[in-house]
């Protein structure tokens with residue numbers, strides 16, 4: 001089976017394929033479960049798209065999704081950003097721990113992706129603050145701002161640039 005990471009598409013937006021920067025044709029859809037902070041689940045219908053150049057299959061990725069995570073991105077963001085005692089997500093402690101570990105291990109890579117995307121597209125990036133010992137998520141503020149939804153704003157360009165990697169480690173046994 002040929003697997004490729006999902007990537008972001010907005011309905012009204014024409015996004016080129018992340019593999020060949022070619023056009024995409026819609027060839028169907030699949031269902032994807034999404035878990036909310038309350039623990040409630042919903043099912044999203046995700047379009048399957050085919051690159052017209054190399055025929056690779058991609059899946060669109062709405063803003064609420066972090067690739068390979070079952071919980072919506074706002075939950076993951078909440079857990080990464082909030083003190084453990086104040087987290088408001090119905091998930092067990094091992095899941096919360098795994099998300100934090102995932103984010104810590106990915107942060108440097110993701111920052112590198114954003115940096116290279118900024119250079120490629122000549123984007124102005126806010127100068128790095130000189131304040132020492134910033135929490136990992138604060139370092140993303142200069143690229144995507146620190147308002148709610150920042151994790152989705154990090155995921156989107158990285159996934160669209162075909163740079164998303166699926167890390168598997170001791171902390172990441174299954175896609176949670």
Ligand SMILES: [Zn+2]
Nearest residue numbers: 019020051054
């Ligand atoms: Zn392609």
